[in-house]
Amino acid sequence: MIAEEFKQMLGQKSVIRQLAEYGSERAKEIGYENVFDYSLGNPSVPVPQAFTDHLVALATSKDPGAVHGYSPSLGITSVREKVAASLKKRFALDYTKEDIFMTSGAAGALAHALRAVTQEGDEVITFAPFFPEYTPYVTGAGAVLKVVPADTETFQINFEAFEQMFSPKVMAVLINTPNNPSGIVYSSQTIQRLAAFLEQKQKEYGHEIYIISDEPYREIVFEGVDAPCVASHYPNTLTCYSFSKSLSLPGERIGYVAVNPQCKDAALIVDMCGQISRGIGHNCPPSIIQLAVAEVLDQTSDLSVYETNMNILYDEMTRLGFSIVKPGGTFYMFPKALAEDATAFCKHALKYDLILVPAESFGCPGYFRMAYCIPTEKVERSLEAFRKLAADYK
Amino acid sequence: MIAEEFKQMLGQKSVIRQLAEYGSERAKEIGYENVFDYSLGNPSVPVPQAFTDHLVALATSKDPGAVHGYSPSLGITSVREKVAASLKKRFALDYTKEDIFMTSGAAGALAHALRAVTQEGDEVITFAPFFPEYTPYVTGAGAVLKVVPADTETFQINFEAFEQMFSPKVMAVLINTPNNPSGIVYSSQTIQRLAAFLEQKQKEYGHEIYIISDEPYREIVFEGVDAPCVASHYPNTLTCYSFSKSLSLPGERIGYVAVNPQCKDAALIVDMCGQISRGIGHNCPPSIIQLAVAEVLDQTSDLSVYETNMNILYDEMTRLGFSIVKPGGTFYMFPKALAEDATAFCKHALKYDLILVPAESFGCPGYFRMAYCIPTEKVERSLEAFRKLAADYK
Numbered sequence: 159m160i161a162e163e164f165k166q167m168l169g170q171k172s173v174i175r176q177l178a179e180y181g182s183e184r185a186k187e188i189g190y191e192n193v194f195d196y197s198l199g200n201p202s203v204p205v206p207q208a209f210t211d212h213l214v215a216l217a218t219s220k221d222p223g224a225v226h227g228y229s230p231s232l233g234i235t236s237v238r239e240k241v242a243a244s245l246k247k248r249f250a251l252d253y254t255k256e257d258i259f260m261t262s263g264a265a266g267a268l269a270h271a272l273r274a275v276t277q278e279g280d281e282v283i284t285f286a287p288f289f290p291e292y293t294p295y296v297t298g299a300g301a302v303l304k305v306v307p308a309d310t311e312t313f314q315i316n317f318e319a320f321e322q323m324f325s326p327k328v329m330a331v332l333i334n335t336p337n338n339p340s341g342i343v344y345s346s347q348t349i350q351r352l353a354a355f356l357e358q359k360q361k362e363y364g365h366e367i368y369i370i371s372d373e374p375y376r377e378i379v380f381e382g383v384d385a386p387c388v389a390s391h392y393p394n395t396l397t398c399y400s401f402s403k404s405l406s407l408p409g410e411r412i413g414y415v416a417v418n419p420q421c422k423d424a425a426l427i428v429d430m431c432g433q434i435s436r437g438i439g440h441n442c443p444p445s446i447i448q449l450a451v452a453e454v455l456d457q458t459s460d461l462s463v464y465e466t467n468m469n470i471l472y473d474e475m476t477r478l479g480f481s482i483v484k485p486g487g488t489f490y491m492f493p494k495a496l497a498e499d500a501t502a503f504c505k506h507a508l509k510y511d512l513i514l515v516p517a518e519s520f521g522c523p524g525y526f527r528m529a530y531c532i533p534t535e536k537v538e539r540s541l542e543a544f545r546k547l548a549a550d551y552k
Numbered sequence: 553m554i555a556e557e558f559k560q561m562l563g564q565k566s567v568i569r570q571l572a573e574y575g576s577e578r579a580k581e582i583g584y585e586n587v588f589d590y591s592l593g594n595p596s597v598p599v600p601q602a603f604t605d606h607l608v609a610l611a612t613s614k615d616p617g618a619v620h621g622y623s624p625s626l627g628i629t630s631v632r633e634k635v636a637a638s639l640k641k642r643f644a645l646d647y648t649k650e651d652i653f654m655t656s657g658a659a660g661a662l663a664h665a666l667r668a669v670t671q672e673g674d675e676v677i678t679f680a681p682f683f684p685e686y687t688p689y690v691t692g693a694g695a696v697l698k699v700v701p702a703d704t705e706t707f708q709i710n711f712e713a714f715e716q717m718f719s720p721k722v723m724a725v726l727i728n729t730p731n732n733p734s735g736i737v738y739s740s741q742t743i744q745r746l747a748a749f750l751e752q753k754q755k756e757y758g759h760e761i762y763i764i765s766d767e768p769y770r771e772i773v774f775e776g777v778d779a780p781c782v783a784s785h786y787p788n789t790l791t792c793y794s795f796s797k798s799l800s801l802p803g804e805r806i807g808y809v810a811v812n813p814q815c816k817d818a819a820l821i822v823d824m825c826g827q828i829s830r831g832i833g834h835n836c837p838p839s840i841i842q843l844a845v846a847e848v849l850d851q852t853s854d855l856s857v858y859e860t861n862m863n864i865l866y867d868e869m870t871r872l873g874f875s876i877v878k879p880g881g882t883f884y885m886f887p888k889a890l891a892e893d894a895t896a897f898c899k900h901a902l903k904y905d906l907i908l909v910p911a912e913s914f915g916c917p918g919y920f921r922m923a924y925c926i927p928t929e930k931v932e933r934s935l936e937a938f939r940k941l942a943a944d945y946k
Contacts, residue, residue, distance in 0.1 A: 160760075160817060160824065161671050167827035168820075204616045213611045222598045228802045262656060262805075262835065269833025277555050291830060298831025366554075408622045409839025411656075423554060426562075430554065433561035436685060437692025438832040439663025441656065444841060445803025 172290065173519055174198065181513045188511065194540035195513045196528040199338065199489065201406035203459045203531075209405060212453040216446050225449065229442035231432040233260025233414070237452040244455040245416055249387045253416060256425040259432070262411040262443045264374045265295070267398035269438060270431040271415050272299035272330065275368045275396065280329040282370075285315055286521030287492060289338050289372075296332070304328070308522045313342040313483050313492070315352060324359060330368045331356065333388065336375040339520050339527035340492040341468070341485025343379060346386040353392040360394075366422055369395045374413070375488040377404035377458045380465045383486035393420035396427070401451055403489075406459045410447045464489040467530040467537045474541050478548040489531040492517065496551035500526050506550065510543035566684065567913055568592065575907045582905065588934035589907045590922040593732065593883065595800035597853045597925075603799060606847040610840050619843065623836035625826040627654025627808070631846040635808055638849040643781045647810060650819040653826070656805040656837045658768045659689070661792035663832060664825040665809050666693035666724065669762045669790065674723040676764075679709055680915035681886060683732050683766075690726070698722070702916045707736040707877050707886070709746060718753060724762045725750065727782065730769040733914050733921035734886040735862070735879025737773060740780040747786040754788075760816055763789045768807070769882040771798035771852045774859045777880035787814035790821070795845055797883075800853045804841045858883040861924040861931045868935050872942040883925040886911065890945035894920050900944065904937035 174197055181195035216225050232238065238255035245253045261267040276282060278300040284292055286308040296303040304323055309316035331352070335344040344352075356367050371388040376399065379385040389395040400413035415431060417424040435441055442448075468485055476482060481494040495503040500516040504526050507514050517525035530537060568591055575589035610619050626632065632649035639647045655661040670676060672694040678686055680702040690697040698717055703710035725746070729738040738746075750761050765782040770793065773779040783789040794807035809825060811818040829835055836842075862879055870876060875888040889897040894910040898920055901908050911919035924931060 160669055160821060161667060161828075163671075164668065164824040164827040165820065167830070168823055198622070200617070200621050202617065205620055210611055210616070214608050217604050217607045217611065222604070223594070223596065223800065226599055226801045226803050227594050228592070262833065265833040265835045267833075273555060274558065275554055277557075294827075294830035295833065298833075406617065407620045409620050409836070411835060411838050426559065427554060429562055430558040433558045433688075434555075436561070436688035438834075439656065439659040439661075439689065439692075440833065441659045441805060442803070444805050444838045447838060447840075 167294070174290075174515055177513050177515055180508075184511065191536070193511050193513065194536065194543055195532065196530060197513045197515055199403075199529045199531060200408060201403055201459065201531050202533060203406055203461065203463055205406045206454055206457050206459055208457055209407075209450055209454045213446065213450040216449050225446050227445065229260070229445045229448060231435055231442055232428060233258065233442060234445065234448050237448045240452045240455060241414055241416070249390055251389055252419045254419065256428060257417045257419050259415040259417075259428045260443050260448055261413045261415060262440060263402060263408070263413045264372060264398050264400035265291070266411070266440055266443070267400065267413045267415045268295050268370065268372060269299065269440070270434050271370045271396040271398055272296060272301060273434045274427050274430050275366075275370070276301040276329045281325070281327040282330045282332050283320070283323065283328050284332040285320070287313070287337070287339050287517060287525065288521050289334060290519040292332060301329070305521045310522070311483075313337065313340040314344060314348045317351060317355070321355065326363045326365075328367060330370050332370045332372065334372040335388065336379060336385070336487030337490075338375065338488060339490045339517065340483065341488045341490045342483060343383050343385045343486035345384050349386045349388055349391045356392065366394055370398060371395055372398045374400040374403050378461050378464055378489065379487040380468065380485070385487065389416070389418045393418055394422060396421070404458045404461070405451065405454065407447075410444065412443045412447045412451050463534060464531065466534055467532070470534070470537050470541070471528070471530055475544060478544060480548070489529055491528045491530060492522075492525050493528070495524055495526050496548065498524060500524050507547050510546050512540065512543045512547060561688075568684075568909055571907050571909055574902075578905065585930070587905050587907065588930065588937055589926065590924060591907045591909055593797075593923045593925060594802060595797055595853065595925050596927060597800055597855065597857055599800045600848055600851050600853055602851055603801075603844055603848045607840065607844040610843050619840055621839065623654070623839045623842060625829055625836055626822060627652065627836060628839065628842050631842045634846045634849060635810070639810055643784055645783055646813045648813065650822060651811045651813050653809040653811075653822045654837050654842055655807045655809060656834060657796060657802075657807045658766060658792050658794035659685070660805070660834055660837070661794065661807045661809045662689050662764065662766060663693065663834070664828050665764045665790040665792055666690060666695060667828045668821050668824050669760075669764070670695040670723045675719070675721040676724045676726050677714070677717065677722050678726040679714070681707070681731070681733050681911060681919065682915050683728060684913040686726060695723070699915045704916070705877075707731065707734040708738060708742045711745060711749070715749065720757045720759075722761060724764050726764045726766065728766040729782065730773060730779070730881030731884075732769065732882060733884045733911065734877065735882045735884045736877060737777050737779045737880035739778050743780045743782055743785045750786065760788055764792060765789055766792045768794040768797050772855050772858055772883065773881040774862065774879070779881065783810070783812045787812055788816060790815070798852045798855070799845065799848065801841075804838065806837045806841045806845050857928060858925065860928055861926070864928070864931050864935075865922070865924055869938060872938060874942070883923055885922045885924060886916075886919050887922070889918055889920050890942065892918060894918050901941050904940050906934065906937045906941060
């Protein structure tokens with residue numbers, strides 16, 4: 159008999175994917191240039207040329223067996239060494255290859271990190287608004303996801319609610335900064351307060367509490383924004399990284415778990431990740447992509463377009479009466495809908511071919527998410543549609 | 553607190569990996585050419601040039617966003633269509649893209665197939681000798697693995713033992729033909745008998761029983777060997793394929809689940825695989841590798857070296873007194889050790905720098921596995937070492 163739990167999940171397909179599919183269909187009708195699709199977080203800028211050059215050199219190598227051969231299950235040793243060296247230089251933490259586990263993107267990283275530090279039935283806390291896939295990620299690991307309501311004034315952490323929800327069952331706190339969907343970056347003050355609280359709770363409860371820091375947007379931080387390194391503030395941190403956004407490679411599934419070298423049992427946790435892989439069919443990220451990425455660790459795509467787009471949208475939409483906490487990074491923005499029912503509001507926006515994602519599934523009803531990783535000229539042309547939309551709600 | 557179950561698995565690391573690591577270390581001491589390493593199944597022949605050409609063309613495409621962008625979670629649509637068309641042409645089964653789910657290698661395929669057709673506590677039956685990773689694969693899916701003892705005369709299915717072990721709790725039968733580690737290909741007679749038995753049990757128990765057919769060695773079948781298509785004989789078949797061996801790409805993690813179009817709920821099972829991915833961090837195999845493989849579906853590396861190697865080894869080792877069931881495919885051979893304790897025997901073989909894998913973990917004590925995916929000249933030079941080894945047991 160087929161597995162009922164997965165059959166039932168089919169009824170709850172991602173609203174983001176559904177809207178993106180609508181956008182593709184609509185583009186066929188009225189032309190791609192006329193659909194203002196703010197649904198999907200697919201980077202709009204090309205991968206750096208240096209990555210492409212390395213990829214071609216590897217593909218045409220005289221030893222294809224070495225390039226395309228099995229990767230060790232923790233990742234290719236030289237790649238782990240280079241990732242550790244790059245992190246050490248950048249964040250002044252003493253990473254070595256023993257702290258690095260290469261993964262198939264951030265999804266793979268989170269799948270391993272969550273399984274490494276929780277047991278069946280343990281609680282994992284996250285903060286609204288949050289990436290909806292956290293629910294299947296945490297549930298799939300056998301843990302229980304608890305969501306702290308948003309502080310809608312700042313989209314920093316709502317500490318009052320968080321502290322009330324905390325209990326000895328919480329083994330990990332899952333944070334995402336810069337944040338999808340709010341675009342907010344947790345400030346040094348926020349991270350310091352979170353770290354101090356968890357240090358105190360570790361002592362009180364007598365067990366480790368881990369921060370799982372999901373950081374695919376680490377490289378997309380806007381000018382003048384305070385963007386602290388989470389691991390620098392809290393030893394028991396597992397950083398989950400993906401090159402999807404920084405190198406515009408979301409389809410190539412490449413990322414890592416970096417366990418803070420000061421974390422209790424850091425190398426053991428990495429070794430355990432290799433065992434976790436066996437049960438979930440992970441094995442290792444693609445060899446040639448590991449090798450190519452390792453050559454461009456300190457580079458990014460030209461990410462400046464995202465800040466340009468954000469400023470255009472923020473200025474005009476604020477002027478139109480939208481309430482928005484100004485993003486500090488990512489390519490997301492999280493305005494309040496002009497009506498109480500954000501789903502109805504986003505549906506109405508389709509009239510002007512504006513594709514916006516209502517935020518119910520992000521744990522923050524009444525808001526919507528915009529992924530502005532689209533060409534700037536299109537952002538500019540979409541402003542007229544926002545004007546018409548706002549006028550309907552005057 | 554860290555997850556005890558994975559910590560404990562560290563004590564039971566793969567004996568294959570341990571021996572391969574020993575081989576690498578030994579090569580540093582005495583030179584790579586002097587170590588006869590039969591431990592690892594890493595293909596020794598290069599990927600086809602056509603694959604490389606397509607990979608380079610994709611990497612240097614004018615639209616890198618389309619090449620490196622997110623794949624839909626079931627796989628890139630055009631790739632699924634091409635895989636279906638290729639299978640349809642080859643096996644005369646009416647596959648369409650709705651029956652195909654692209655995966656990160658056979659490990660990813662098995663992780664999804666097992667989760668799709670079993671629920672917590674269901675039984676999955678496999679046949680000794682079997683690939684040791686089946687244990688974590690099945691356990692990780694929440695099911696229980698039952699192993700039917702080997703028929704050591706033929707390494708076909710031991711039907712007597714199988715039928716006795718069968719019960720209504722068995723939801724899937726996991727087979728691997730051509731087989732790792734025996735190199736044996738299940739004959740038409742074996743597959744027909746298996747199919748007939750399962751058809752009868754489906755009726756008797758009133759529920760579906762699936763064959764999960766793990767076929768990474770499908771393209772490596774030796775001359776004159778009867779190698780039936782499993783799905784052609786049994787509608788409820790989920791075929792798990794990997795391009796690792798046929799295209800010499802084990803590190804690039806690319807394969808698929810092909811659900812027999814005659815399988816009950818075929819398209820539903822494929823859709824469910826997309827949901828299963830969410831819980832295990834799979835998402836999709838690398839986009840550029842999907843696109844490149846789709847262009848060479850009907851090609852393989854030059855696999856003829858494996859048959860050459862097999863014949864050299866089979867002839868000489870048989871002459872030396874080894875008892876071997878002659879392989880019909882793969883690049884494995886599974887001789888009986890010359891002493892009762894295969895582990896001690898393989899340890900002794902290290903004296904002659906012969907790296908052989910004892911078969912305890914394959915569920916068949918007293919035997920050992922040889923992966924002869926190494927250059928033929930090295931196979932020939934290893935014969936002297938086998939002569940010395942055999943002499944010690946005269």
